[in-house]
Amino acid sequence: MSTSRPPSAAPPSRSSAPSRTLLPLADEAPQGRADAARNRLLLLEAASRLVAEHGAEHVTMEAVAAAASVGKGTVFRRFGDRAGLMLALLDHSEREYQQSFLSGPPPLGPGAPPVERLVAFGMATLRHLAAHIGLYLAAEDCASRRFSAPPRAVRIAHVSGLLREAGVTGDIELLAEGLLAYLDTALVDHLHNRRGLPIERLEHCWQDLVVRIVGGGHGDCC
Amino acid sequence: MSTSRPPSAAPPSRSSAPSRTLLPLADEAPQGRADAARNRLLLLEAASRLVAEHGAEHVTMEAVAAAASVGKGTVFRRFGDRAGLMLALLDHSEREYQQSFLSGPPPLGPGAPPVERLVAFGMATLRHLAAHIGLYLAAEDCASRRFSAPPRAVRIAHVSGLLREAGVTGDIELLAEGLLAYLDTALVDHLHNRRGLPIERLEHCWQDLVVRIVGGGHGDCC
DNA sequence: CACACAAGCGGACCGCGGTCCATTTTCCTT
């Protein structure tokens, strides 16, 4: 795992998957051999079908390999591990979601006051998460994969920025972590899917949380 | 897993481990055969030693079984699964920790104003977590084991109660979940052990968080 | 004390994630 490694392209993990910038980009295989790119597409297609059919949690790597008529080793070479494959499957919608709050129309995107953007961000995130919960759970299952993945970094940066814009004082970075913890995949799954709380209730509480934290932060109330 | 099961004692999971009340209690094996109780002790002792030697993350179930001179099946019969074993190892300190805020001296225990208790609770939790992080991570590794375990229920109830006492209005239950999310095992591990933030900084931000959330809740500032 | 039966035991077995490496394929160079 640390001895000799090819100079570029596909180190331990994904080959052209999420890691270029902060926003993961996966679809194309800009460099590399033709058969590799073709197999990647075959695999994504097969995986997508299997996930749609049986749910992400029941899709094994071997099944994906078989469905794509490809060796098991190839799946791991292309995507690093199970989480990497799931992340690649999420790439499309994750990018759309990210762009919606990074450069989309207000109140989610730039143009609205930061508090409104923050509230809208939570709503969008909760809904995005709920829509793809299976894949996100599978992409974050083991330990602290969820903290190293690019999506989280983007969200942290975004929330931090909005808090700062909103004039919040204090440990912005940790405050952002704290806020974002409320939007944790497993927590949302637990509250919404296991305990049955409607998303609207989670959204409402998010709004409350934001108002309390931001509202108390720049002291314009006393 | 649902066909025929003995009438009492040890269903699928732990035999006499956490589940009696909300506070897990594990040590004794009140009912059951003598050799079972002896093996349970052997196993706990062996597991404890191995964890101390190699860290919880590197201790395999087979190794524990071997170290206790016992069959692998016995480990699973006694503790259900890996998480159950880790939880059993945590039982002692978890009980001490729980009692410290449920019935200990102020400001952690009853007697102090709720906001102070809440702040003290966060400090205690952060320190408790940091002290046993390896075991907690191992006890919560897979998916949403962390939401079903008794410890979490106790903490939620406690935080909810304090919020209510503090006169906070709104969706108390969800606010409690949100606050507690900041004290999530994996998050604390990430911030403290991976990113190197000192516990004091986490504590300070917890205090900030509590003040913002509670302070804005009963409107005595405007 | 003998007996019967449930409770307990252990290790073979399974499935899955992940690794390794001998072989094959692609593509660049001449």
Add this chain to the structure above:
DNA sequence: AAGGAAAATGGACCGCGGTCCGCTTGTGTG
């Protein structure tokens, strides 16, 4: 077109968590 090296492949292999089931052992009963 030929050659060769890097890149890619695939499936045997490993370790670990978890299950199963035939055998052993402790314990209450007559």
